[in-house]
Amino acid sequence: MSVLSLPGCESHLTSFAWDSTGTRLASCVGTGHIVLWHVESTIGTNHIRVNCTCVLGGGHAPGRPIFGVKYFGGKSEELLLSWGVDGKLCVWDRSSEGEIHEPITTLVSKADYPIYACDVTESTENTLISRIAIGGGNDGGFLGVTAFIYDVADLSKTRCLYAPG
Numbered sequence: 001m002s003v004l005s006l007p008g009c010e011s012h013l014t015s016f017a018w019d020s021t022g023t024r025l026a027s028c029v030g031t032g033h034i035v036l037w038h039v040e041s042t043i044g045t046n047h048i049r050v051n052c053t054c055v056l057g058g059g060h061a062p063g064r065p066i067f068g069v070k071y072f073g074g075k076s077e078e079l080l081l082s083w084g085v086d087g088k089l090c091v092w093d094r095s096s097e098g099e100i101h102e103p104i105t106t107l108v109s110k111a112d113y114p115i116y117a118c119d120v121t122e123s124t125e126n127t128l129i130s131r132i133a134i135g136g137g138n139d140g141g142f143l144g145v146t147a148f149i150y151d152v153a154d155l156s157k158t159r160c161l162y163a164p165g
Helices: none
Strands: 015-017 026-031 034-039 048-056 066-072 079-086 088-093 098-102 103-107 115-121 131-141 145-153 157-161
Touching: 015 066, 026 066, 026 079, 048 066, 066 115, 079 115, 079 131, 088 115, 103 145
Parallel strands: 048 098
Antiparallel strands: 015 026, 026 034, 034 048, 066 079, 079 088, 088 103, 115 131, 131 145, 145 157
């Protein structure tokens, strides 16, 4: 067993996400930060070594929780997607080290629409992302919570395919 501890961080964790290799772990913190970890196992022993590689901040509103992260970007999962109560959907470089104060880009920014859930379907062609679905908002009426589906040809071109209302 290993205990993940980031000195100076007094906030709660809101979410974890593993990459497909099981060697990278992203943790979301209630302060609006994302902490990236590298996890190594020693073959033949029960020893696990965990190192903090990066703290991502500045993409989301300070002091507001991030609800989730997801590794994506082809087979090598070069990117990390994050979403939170501030209504932002940010893209980060998963190989970043040290302290990073800005994401690569912010795909969605809707201050009145907290994002509680997100998923990605990736194209089998040359594009990194095919579609992103996000769900959240404060309008949990009879028909449920509003969801948006975005078509992304590349990180600089995002268009909303479906937005109810």
